[in-house]
Every structure is written in C-alpha cells, then in structure tokens.
Amino acid sequence: MGFAEEHRRWLDYHLKQRKGERLDRLKRGHGHGEQMFAERVWWPIFGHFDHLHPEYEVSDWRGRPYFVDFVWNPGRVKFAIEVKGYGPHVQNSDRTKYRQELNREICLQIGGYRVVAVPYDDLETTPGLTISLLRSLFMPYLTVSEEEKAHYSRLEREILQIALRTGGGIRPADLVQELQIHPRTAVKRLRSLCDKGKFQPIMVNGSSRVNRYEYIHSIADSHIW
Numbered sequence: 001m002g003f004a005e006e007h008r009r010w011l012d013y014h015l016k017q018r019k020g021e022r023l024d025r026l027k028r029g030h031g032h033g034e035q036m037f038a039e040r041v042w043w044p045i046f047g048h049f050d051h052l053h054p055e056y057e058v059s060d061w062r063g064r065p066y067f068v069d070f071v072w073n074p075g076r077v078k079f080a081i082e083v084k085g086y087g088p089h090v091q092n093s094d095r096t097k098y099r100q101e102l103n104r105e106i107c108l109q110i111g112g113y114r115v116v117a118v119p120y121d122d123l124e125t126t127p128g129l130t131i132s133l134l135r136s137l138f139m140p141y142l143t144v145s146e147e148e149k150a151h152y153s154r155l156e157r158e159i160l161q162i163a164l165r166t167g168g169g170i171r172p173a174d175l176v177q178e179l180q181i182h183p184r185t186a187v188k189r190l191r192s193l194c195d196k197g198k199f200q201p202i203m204v205n206g207s208s209r210v211n212r213y214e215y216i217h218s219i220a221d222s223h224i225w
Helices: 003-016 018-029 032-047 092-110 120-125 127-141 154-166 174-178 183-195 219-223
Strands: 050-061 066-073 080-084 113-119 201-205 210-213
Touching: 003 032, 003 050, 018 050, 018 066, 018 183, 032 066, 032 080, 032 127, 050 092, 080 120, 092 154, 113 120, 113 127, 113 219, 120 127, 127 219, 154 174, 154 183, 154 210, 174 183, 183 201
Parallel strands: 080 113
Antiparallel strands: 050 066, 066 080, 201 210
16 A cells, blocks of 8 residues: 555554544644654655554653654654654743753653654655654664564565665566566565565556556665565
8 A cells, every 4th residue: 555545544543542632632633744754754764654653642740641743662662753843942932831842852761762853844845864864763673583584585585675776666577687587486476575565566557457566665674684
C-alpha cells in the first residue's frame, strides 16, 4: 500500500483503541504539521508505521496529562518526537508556556524517552535534511538479528540491495540483466519478497498484469546483509 492508504489504516487503528479525552486529542492533535512529518519524513525512512504512536499521553512534572506528537517505541529505546513551529517559542507573551515545555522535555527524559524536536519549517522546505538527521539517529536501534537475516535467501538479499541502491520500482527484466538469473526465478523471488512485505506489485493500467514491483522503503533493510 502507498502512504495515503497505510496512514489511514494506521490512524484508524489508533482511533479505535481510544476513548474520551485521548480520542478527542488524537482527532484534534494529528493536524497538518504531524501529517506532513508522517508523509515527508517518517514514510520515506521506514515505509510503515510500526511502533509509532500518534498523540501519545504521558504525565508532566505535575502529574498532569500531556500529549506528545509521536512516540516511537521499537523495544530497545523510546523516542518522543515533537513537530515545533517558530512563533510560539520566541514571543515574550508565551514565556510561561515556553518554560512549561522545557520542563516537560526534562520529564520525558527522566521517563526514559529520547526527545526529538523537528522544525515545522524544515518539513515544508527541506524535509531531506530531517530525513538525513533522523536516519543517523535511528540507525543504531535498527540492527537485525541473525534469525531475521535467515528469513531472506542470498538472492533475496541481493535484490534488496538493488532496491536500496535504485530507490524505485524493479522489473524482473532488471534482475535478469543485473544478476544473470532466469526470468521465472526473478518473478518467483519478487513475489516472495512481496509476501514478506518488502515489495508491492504494480499493475499495468486496465489489466491484471504486473508491470513492475515497487520497493517498500525500510531503514532496517540496510542491516539484512
């Protein structure tokens, strides 16, 4: 699935899990900036929303509920991600709010979160910079075990390497030429990778014939080999 479908499925899942203020906050809080981060930064890095929680409720230093834009909790570490605009943090009339925000960040770190502030303006103008920085930040926490590596054959790992290098769609003919394999083998391995969630078939307009296979980006793939 593409971003729009996967984002809708992910958001619907979290909406169904909530009620009361937590539900209302998700409906109100996941706005333009958060959706732009999801589409322009998170999706190009991961290609999925596993372990990412929108409008995640935590407690501040007073014990009051506070909602973080995103929390990513893959198991080894917890990241609290906030999309921040420029205006609210430089106006003197908001000094109290600004102090409270800094105190909340300290509380998040006390609670074991690594706090990441993402500039809203960069999402509009230079999302590539944010992608580059977050890839470097997240990479140490995305190592793949030997058991996970064994889930892929040698040929499948080579196909994933090609997909990472080209960053786009792959045709069986491309693999035949580059890897010197039989066309049926290329199709079989691509279908296997579709079943494992690494590719999705792209049909020719108006037919059921597959034209190419689109790679589903995942930062963890660079560790598979």
